[in-house]
Amino acid sequence: MAARINYLTQANASVAIGATYEGRDPALLERMLPLVDYIEVTLETISEVNDHEISLSNEIMSELKNIGKAAQIIVHGVSLSIGSHEGWSPTYLRLLDDFLEQVDVAWHSEHLAYTKVDGEHLGIMLAMPKTNEALDMVCERVSAIQERYKLPFLLENIVHVIPDFPSDYSDAGFLNALTNRTGCGLILDVYNLECDAHNHRFDIPAFLSELQPANVRELHVACGIEHNGFLLDVHSQLTRSSTVELAQQVVQQSARNAQVVVYEFMPEAVPGLGHNAIAEELGRLRAAFRN
Amino acid sequence: MDLAAHQRKLLGLFRTSYQVCADDDPYIHRVAHSKDLEEGRRNILLWRIYVLERTCVLTVTLLRRRNLLEETLSSFITQNNISPFRETQAPAFLEALTGHRDRLIASVAQFELALMKVRQGDPCSYVVLWNVEPSTILNSLARNIPLEDEVPEGAYQILISRDIPGQFQIFAATCG
Numbered sequence: 001m002a003a004r005i006n007y008l009t010q011a012n013a014s015v016a017i018g019a020t021y022e023g024r025d026p027a028l029l030e031r032m033l034p035l036v037d038y039i040e041v042t043l044e045t046i047s048e049v050n051d052h053e054i055s056l057s058n059e060i061m062s063e064l065k066n067i068g069k070a071a072q073i074i075v076h077g078v079s080l081s082i083g084s085h086e087g088w089s090p091t092y093l094r095l096l097d098d099f100l101e102q103v104d105v106a107w108h109s110e111h112l113a114y115t116k117v118d119g120e121h122l123g124i125m126l127a128m129p130k131t132n133e134a135l136d137m138v139c140e141r142v143s144a145i146q147e148r149y150k151l152p153f154l155l156e157n158i159v160h161v162i163p164d165f166p167s168d169y170s171d172a173g174f175l176n177a178l179t180n181r182t183g184c185g186l187i188l189d190v191y192n193l194e195c196d197a198h199n200h201r202f203d204i205p206a207f208l209s210e211l212q213p214a215n216v217r218e219l220h221v222a223c224g225i226e227h228n229g230f231l232l233d234v235h236s237q238l239t240r241s242s243t244v245e246l247a248q249q250v251v252q253q254s255a256r257n258a259q260v261v262v263y264e265f266m267p268e269a270v271p272g273l274g275h276n277a278i279a280e281e282l283g284r285l286r287a288a289f290r291n
Numbered sequence: 292m293d294l295a296a297h298q299r300k301l302l303g304l305f306r307t308s309y310q311v312c313a314d315d316d317p318y319i320h321r322v323a324h325s326k327d328l329e330e331g332r333r334n335i336l337l338w339r340i341y342v343l344e345r346t347c348v349l350t351v352t353l354l355r356r357r358n359l360l361e362e363t364l365s366s367f368i369t370q371n372n373i374s375p376f377r378e379t380q381a382p383a384f385l386e387a388l389t390g391h392r393d394r395l396i397a398s399v400a401q402f403e404l405a406l407m408k409v410r411q412g413d414p415c416s417y418v419v420l421w422n423v424e425p426s427t428i429l430n431s432l433a434r435n436i437p438l439e440d441e442v443p444e445g446a447y448q449i450l451i452s453r454d455i456p457g458q459f460q461i462f463a464a465t466c467g
Contacts, residue, residue, distance in 0.1 A: 048378045048411075079375040085295040117302040120372050123335040126301060131292060161331040162322050165297070199327070227337075230330040234337050268341040 015219075015251055015289040018074065018262035019282055020235075022046055023060030025267070029067075031275050035282040038106065038260050039064070039071045043095045044079050045267060054091055056098055064103055074218075074260075075099060075108040076187075082141050082155070083114035083128040093148075100149065109154035109187055109218070112138070112178070125158045130167035130174040135181075142182040154217055156187035159195045159233040160202070171202075172210035179215040188255065189220040190247045191233070194240075198231040204246070213254035219247050221285070222264040236269040238281050244288055251289065261289050304328060305335070306369050332365075339364055339373070339380065346381035347407075349432040350388060350400045357393070382407060394422055399432065402459070405451040409458050416452035425449055425461050 018038030021029055022045040032039075046060040064073060080092045096108065113125035128134045145153050157175065169177060175186060188211075196202035221244060223237035251258050263285055265273065300319050303309020311323045322328055340360070344351045354360040367373075367387050373380060385407070388400035398421045405417035424443045431438045446464035 044375050045377050047376050049376075049382075054376055054379075085298050114298060115375060117298045120302055120306075121375060122302060122305055123338070123368060123373050124305070124331060126298075129292060129294070129297060131294075133292065133294060137294070161334065162301070162327045163318075163325055165292070165318050199330075225337075227333060228326075228330060230327075230333075232330070232334050232337060234334065234341065236341065266341060268345045271345075 015258055016260040017282060017286050017289060018071075018218075018260045019278075020262070020264050020266075022267040023057065023063055025270060026063065028270060028275050028278065029063065031279045032282060033067070033070045035279060035286055036071055038074050038262065039067060040074050040076050040262050040264070041099075042076055042078055043092065043099060044077070047095060054095065056095060056102075061099075061102055072106040073103055074106050074262075076156075076262075077108070077110045078125070079115055080110040081113070081115045082110055082138055083112065083126075083134065084116050085114075085137075086118055088141060089116065096149075100151075105151065107152035107154060107185070107217070108149065109156060109185075111158045112155040112175075113158045124161060126162065127158055127160055127164070129165035130169040130171070131165075132168050135169070135174065135177055139178060139181045142178070142184050146182065146184065152185055152217070154185040154187050156189055156220065157192055158189070159192045160200055163200075170207075170210060172207050172212075176210070176212045179212065184215070185217040186215045187218040187220055188216050188250060188258075189222070190250065191220065191222040191224075191239070191243050194243055194246065195224075195231045195233055208250065208254060211254070213250075214257055216250070216255035216258050217260075219250060219255065219258055219261045220264055221247050221261060235264045235266045236272070237265075238273065238277060239263065239285075244285065248288060261285060305332060308369070335368060336361065336364060339368060339384075342377055342380050343384055346377075347385055347400075347403055349403045349429065350385060350396070352432045352435055353396060353399050357396070359393075359396075363388070395428070398422075398425070399428070402429075402449055402451065406458060409451055409453040412453070414453065416450060416454070419449045419451065420464070421447040421449065423447070 016037035018040050019032050019036045021039045022042060041064060046057050047054050048057045077092055080088050082088055111125050113127060115122055115125050142153060179186060193204050197204050221239045222235040223239050223243060224232045224234040225236060247261055263281060300309055304323055311320055351360060354363055367384055371383060382404060385400045385404035389397055391397040391400065398419055401419040405419060422444060424445060425447050427442050447461060448464050449459050449461050451459045
């Protein structure tokens with residue numbers, strides 16, 4: 001337990017705390033609400049099939065509306081596929097339109113990635129090649145989303161699943177160019193950085209020193225499992241102390257505009273983790289980041 | 292770089308449907324022979340297992356007991372366009388197993404799929420045929436306890452309907 005307690009030195013800046021909630025677990029929501037300022041919602045998980053069409057679950061939408069002022073809602077998508085050569089997912093945008101008509105959100109976000117090719121789903125997110133061609137394409141799409149929703153839009157760094165394509169930009173350089181051209185915000189997923197460092201010797205200090213931190217609005221912490229020496233990006237565990245310490249370091253040293261640290265866990269992990277452990281985790285994060 | 296061709300080749304590598312050619316970019320060769328690709332596929336499998344073991348408990352438990360879960364799911368992943376919408380994943384997986392060569396797996400998948408449908412409000416009634424006594428099997432799978440005795444063989448059927456208390460009823464099939 002000592003290792004878990006070590007990171008509890010508070011960050012200098014006060015940052016809000018958020019957590020994933022995917023609906024149909026009111027007891028969990030009740031435990032989390034006193035501990036969080038933001039609830040992160042993933043539209044793909046709160047949707048259901050009605051008359052052969054994907055739509056938002058009315059039951060879960062009622063739960064989210066009832067949150068009221070207890071926490072702000074942020075939407076975090078997984079299937080927009082902003083980097084697909086053939087275009088993004090119209091289904092996702094239809095759901096987002098519907099969601100935003102019913103619930104006030106602070107901002108919305110997606111992953112800087114593609115999840116489908118010619119309509120075929122990969123089952124995983126892949127990073128875009130960091131070329132000028134890809135940058136032009138994503139910037140155009142980000143601008144279109146900003147124009148459509150008039151809300152802050154954030155993109156997240158994803159895990160490098162496969163080796164990087166030889167590119168025109170470094171990871172940080174690509175994010176800098178993207179934010180400079182569009183004004184979009186960034187989510188820095190700290191656990192993803194750790195996965196990349198573990199799996200691909202990714203140089204986190206070099207990345208952080210090159211990244212323009214002003215646009216980092218949100219940080220993510222999570223934890224998965226190790227398999228065959230690879231750290232896998234499955235959100236099934238409580239965070240490791242190293243992840244929280246890195247997030248603290250980012251907040252203290254660079255990302256001073258960061259507003260929230262979100263603890264992400266998949267709904268399927270909840271029975272194994274337990275409501276108590278999740279609440280304790282959020283309490284630890286609150287102690288670490290809230291002054 | 293042609294972004295479309297790049298993405299199509301990577302999709303093919305993940306689906307194991309693309310064979311690298313001599314004139315492919317060295318990058319595609321590198322990915323194809325990387326341990327990362329194997330682990331990426333593993334990641335896809337794990338995400339699906341996490342979802343399905345919660346949403347198709349009976350079928351996943353049976354596949355685990357038969358040591359067929361990973362093989363069956365890997366095959367399903369490579370052959371199907373799996374939606375990112377979680378709610379669609381379990382029905383699609385169960386549907387794919389309804390014609391499984393192992394009759395018990397087929398029966399359990401058909402039963403679980405029908406039960407899922409009626410619990411979501413489907414007004415239809417479904418009948419699933421079994422060649423072993425179902426209640427012992429279902430109890431064992433639902434509670435994840437081993438089968439203590441030989442399960443009696445015989446012709447049975449389960450009627451699944453939202454109009455039945457508990458949504459299903461087991462019958463010994465009668466001849467003639």
